[in-house]
Amino acid sequence: MSSSTNLIALKSILYKETHRFMRIWVQTLVPPAITISLYFVIFGSLIGSRIGEMGGFDYMAFIVPGLIMMSVITNSYSNVASSFFSAKWQRNVEEMLVAPVPNWVIVAGYVGGGMARGLLVGLIVTFIALFFTDIQVHNPWVIAITVALTSATFSLGGLINAVFAKSFDDISIIPTFVLTPLTYLGGVFYSISLLPEFWQGVSQLNPVVYMVNAFRYGFLGISDVSLTVAFSVLGFFIVSMWAVAMYLINKGIGLRS
C-alpha cells in the first residue's frame, strides 16, 4: 500500500480506538478521576499535611506528578490490553488481518489509541489536581516527552499482554501483580533517597522510577535519577517493546493459526 493509504488505515484504527474509549467514558474516564481525587484528598490533604515537605516541596505538590504518571501508565496499558484482546475475542481483529494493512500500522494504531486515552486521563487528573494545589512547570518539553514516551511504552506493554492473553483474566494479571507494585514502588509517593541504600539499589531496577522522576523534574525541577539515564531507559524500553510487539504480530502469534 502507498503511504497515503497507510495513513488512511492508521487514521481508521486511531478513530476506532478513540471512539471506543470515548463511547464507554463512564468505564474509562470517570474511574481514574475518582480514584485520583481520593488519592489527593487522603494522601495529599489529610496525611500529606502531617508529612510536611519532601524534596523541598510540600507533599501534595511532590506527589502530583507521580499520580498523573500513575494514571497515564495504568490507562495506556489497560486501554490497549482490553481493546486488542476484545478484538481477538470477538474476532474482529480479522477485519484488519485480511486487509492490506501493514503490521506496523496496526501496532501504531493501537499504541496511538492507548496514548490518546492515557494522555486524556493525564489531563483530567492534572485538572483535578489544580483544585488541591498549585502546579508549577519547570520544563514543559521534559514533561511532554516523558509522558508521551511512557504512555507509548505501556501501550506497547498492553498490546504484548493482549497478544498472549487467552481469557479476560489474563489481561488483569499483569496490571494487578506487576504494574501496580512497580508503580507504587516507583517513587510516586516518596523520594527513593529516603530508602536504605540496599532498597535504593533495588529501586533502580524499576523502570517506573525513571519515568516518574523525569516527569517530576519537568514540573518541580527535582529528580532522584539523572535525566540522561531516565531518557535512555525510556528509549531502551520503547525500542525493545516495539520490536517485541512487531515480532509477535508478524508471526501472527495468538492471531493466525
Added chain:
Amino acid sequence: MQPALEIVDLQKVYKGGFHALKGINLTVNQGDFFALLGPNGAGKSTTIGVITSLVNKTSGRVNVYGCDIDTELEAAKSHIGLVPQEFNFNQFETLTRILVNQAGYYGVDRTLALQRAEKYLRQLELWDKRDTPARMLSGGMKRRLMIARALMHEPKMLILDEPTAGVDIELRRSMWEFLQELNQQGITIILTTHYLEEAEMLCRNIGIIDGGVIVENTSMKALLATLDVETFVLDITPTEKTLALNGFVSRLIDDHTLEVDVKKSQGLNPVFAALTEQNIQVLSMRNKSNRLEELFVRLVNGTNSADANNTSTTNTDNSKETN
C-alpha cells in the same frame, strides 16, 4: 487471462500434527461463480483461511489475480473480500462505523466510504439500521452486514464461507439474487455452502474437497451429467398391495408414497405405465434429494448411494421394498 485464484500443492499441518490440507490444487477463473464444497472438517475453511492470510500455510503456492501471497501479500489481499462463517465484527459498533472502518483499512477515504456504506446498506436493506449497534441485528441482518463489509473496498473476488447459514428461505433467495448481480458485474465469487441446492442454482464450476484433497473439480454441468440414477418420490393413490415395477428399484414408504430409482437410460414412462396397469394413480412427483446432493454424497463417501445395479432388498421399520 490470468486466473482469479490459483492454488498449487497447498499443504497445511496444524500444531499437534493434524494434516488439514494434503496438496490442494485449484484454479478459479476470473468472473466465475465457484462452489467449494465438502463435509465438515474437509478443509474448506482452512483453504479460505490460507487464501485470506488468516491461516499460515505449511507449503504450496497461492496466487490471487497474479499476486503471490508470499511475495505480494498486500496486493493479493486488496483483491479479496471475505464473508466469514462466524460473525466477526465488533458487536458494539454501529453498522455505519463498522463499514467505514473496514473501508479505511483498505485505504478508502472517509467521504467515499460513507457513500459506499449508504449504497450497500440500501442494497442489502439495512439502511434503516445504519445507526444501530450490530449486536441488535437479527441473524439474517448480520449475514448481510458481513456481505456489505466485504464489498466496501470493491474487491475483484468475493469469498463467502456459508453466507446463508441459518437464514430463512425468503432472505436466502434475495441474497442469491444479490450475489448473482455482483457476479454479472464481473466479481469472481467463491462460495462454500451446505445448501447444495444453492450451489447447484448459483455456481458454474465446482470443487469438492474431502479429507484435505480435491476429489472433484469440474463444471457444474459436467458433474451433474455424471449422475446416472435419480430417486423420485411419487405420491400415489393409497394401496396396500405389493407393487411390481420390473427393472426398477422401488420402495413403498407408506400406503401412498413410493420411491423409485430411475436410470437415465430408463426414463419415467415405464414407471407410469406399470402403475397405471395396476390401477395406481400418480398424484404428484418430486426428486428425493437435490441432484448435486446425490453426487456429493457419492463423491465424499466414495460409494454410489443409488446404484441401480444393486437390486437387493432391504426392509426397515418404516419401509417396504419391492422389486
